Amino acid sequence: MPPSLPRLARVAIAGCAAVSVLTAADTRKPVTEWLARPSEAARIARVEAGLAPVTLPGAEPQHLSLQRWMELYAVPGLSVAVFEKNALVWAKTYGVKQAGGSEPVTVDTLFQAASISKPVTALAAMRYVEQGKWSLDANINDTLVSWKVPDNEYTKEQKVTLRRLLSHSAGLTVHGFPGYAVSEARPTVQQILDGAKPTNTAAVRVDLVPGTKTRYSGGGTTVVQLMMMDQLKKPFPQIMKEAVLAPLGLKHSSYEQPLPPALAAQAASATRGNGKSIDGKWHVYPEMAAAGLWTTPSDLARIAIEVSKARAGTSKRVVSQAMAKQMLTKQSERFGIGFQLEDGSDRFGHGGSNEGFRAMLVAFADSGSGMALMSNSDNGSFLIERVAASIAAEYGWKSFSSELQESxxxxxxxxxxxxxxxxxxxxxxxxxxxxxxxxxxxxxxxxxxxxxxxxxxxxxxxxxxxxxxxxxxxxxxxxxxxxxxxxxxxxxxxxxxxxxxxxxxxxxxxxxxxxxxxxxxxx
Known part of the structure; x- marks a missing residue:
């Protein structure tokens, strides 16, 4: 079966020879850039020059430009944002919105955030916990109306709760979702949860005692989506806009699936590992809470900044200090509420992998620093990890460790x-x-x-x-x-x-x- 990894997803091997890749002309130069201060330009240049070289067994290391790495991995576009002391300090883009196209990626180009949708969903859910709309630790079936988590021998004593769903410890199945071609019929959320046609994934069911094991479950986050819709009686994109996106002033973010025409015009097209665009430009994800966010690295940076500020008690536009601290406290083996956490560190974030898109959000709560990177390619993880490692080295984020370097x-x-x-x-x-x-x-x-x-x-x-x-x-x-x-x-x-x-x-x-x-x- 294909690999199922949290940050590194399937890649396709490009069909080009070494000589043609390593001697070809650079791809389209970056055309848009935002700087908080002129001094950041030098830091960006050092990030671009500091990419780890090609290190092959028995050969001398070869340093490539970022544009050459994009060619090697057949990545059409990349967008990056970096923040320090709870403020965005630079954003820069590379390449084009669609494979073979000429329209450049800009800082306002939308990408699918994929699983980074989950911690943003958690922020909205926690906002309403604080408003008394629902409980963090009650049986989720007490708040589900249009569908219930089927009880079985695993739920006799321990129950599926919101805390467990958002920390991937509720015992639910279905790791992730492939989405649907734009021309395909799309299921309702209830059909997704039951695995009923036209759903393309299995039914979401409890097959471990809740609270006993950490197991990543996009299916569990989809249960949260339905609960929020049942309780608030609104479409999920509207819920997310009112709870998180609008309060933070995120003008280039939406959970709408499919995207309305005005936003679709601003979006990058998804790309297979072989460098070809996906038919219809991208897949549609009715599993919005788990995979449906369209956004930019700058908007992701603003979300992480808000979480760090809330934890420090300097902002409460979405959640309180107490709730932010709880979200960044380990609830299961690798997760707080929504966010992945790093042992012995103030690091939090999440990775994202949808068909033809890859993304990464890394933040450090104590310093209010971090980065967000997004690409429109199945091969994007390798490129993102390499760029992220160079950013972390330039900014001295010692607790950041790349999963790919020299692996x-x-x-x-x-x-x-x-x-x-x-x-x-x-x-x-x-x-x-x-x-x-x-x-x-x-x-x-x-x-x-x-x-x-x-x-x-x-x-x-x-x-x-x-x-x-x-x-x-x-x-x-x-x-x-x-x-x-x-x-x-x-x-x-x-x-x-x-x-x-x-x-x-x-x-x-x-x-x-x-x-x-x-x-x-x-x-």
Whole structure:
């Protein structure tokens, strides 16, 4: 199955050769920029010059410009905002709104924030908790009207509550949502929660005792969306505008799905990992609370600034100091209320991954500093992480650590882009043989293989997944992924064999069951 990671999503391997990428002319230069003071220009220049180099095994490091990195990853556009001492200090944009287009990204260009929608939803929900509209710790079914969370053996003693839903500890299923093509029928929120047609995800159900385990659930946030609509009797975009967006003066943000024409004209188009635009420009997300926010990095920065100021007791435009402190206090393994938190640090934020969009929000509550980065590409995570690491180094944010720098996933990705799949497999095998193999896991080649599939390089993907099975013969997901590659190659008999092997290793692999049933194979 495809990788499911909190900040790093699937990428496709670009089909360009190393020479053409590393010697090509720069992409369109940045054309818009906002500075709080002239001195920031020098800091921006150092950020752009400080990007970590290409570091391939056995080769000298190669420094690339930000524009060259965008070419390498086939990222059409990037937008960045940085804030310090609870004030926006600069914003800058790179590239174009649509792959192959000429209209530049500006500081007012809207991107899908994806899962960063969740902590903003949490802000609105907490505002109404303080107004006495609903409880943070009561059974959520007490406030749901048009639909109820089905009770079962897991909810006999512990209940699904708003606190648990917003801290991903309510025991609910459905990690995330793929959205819907603009031409597709879209389900109601109730249909989404029941997995009923035309919904493209499973039913949202409790399958862990609430409060006992942290497990990320966009499904749980969708329950919150319905509860807020039931109680306030308003469309969700209106609720969010009244509770958060308007009080903070966010003029370039909306939860409207689909976007109205006036806002759609300001939006960037989503881009596949192979550099091609998504049909219809983007997907539509009726799961608005979990994935529906359209915004800019500057507006995301203003949201984070407000949270830091509320925690410090210097603002209460959305929530009080006490509530802000509670939101930034760990409620489960990795989460406060809505926000991801960093152990031993004042860092809070969230990542975002929708079809064709990637985003990151990082903030430091004590200093009121941080950054927001947004891109219109499935490959955006790699670029965003690299730029974010350079920003953090320039501003001295020591508690920021990039998940990608020098990681095996980064090495595999760059090797694949610059030298091809055979070079990746040779490097991987040598590293396993020579050891220590820190960071190596089935997920590394699984991610790389799905990138090849996304780029239409099916024979190479089959070769990579076959190697993954050889390296990890007891990993159920490796067989599942190889089965998918064989399907893409039209080799159904081999696909069936590998899906059956995956199911043998993991009898709970419902994906394998569904594929085997679709293929008419007994299991």
């Amino acid at each position: 095996p996933m980064m090495t595999a990705d760059l090797l694949g882009r610059l030298k091809g799949a055979d070079a990746v497999l040779a490097w991987y095998e040598a590293r396993r043989r020579d050891g220590p193999a820190d960071g190596l896991s089935p997920a590394v080649l699984n991610q790389f293989g799905y990138g090849l599939l996304s780029a239409g390089k099916v024979p190479e993907a089959v070769k990579v997944f076959e190697a993954n099975v050889r390296f990890y013969p007891e990993d159920a997901n490796a067989y599942d992924s190889l089965g998918e590659a064989f399907l893409a190659a039209g080799r159904n008999a081999e696909a069936i064999l590998h899906y059956k092997k995956s199911l043998e290793l993991d009898p709970k692999n419902t994906h394998a069951v569904k594929v085997l049933e679709r293929l008419g194979a007994r299991h």
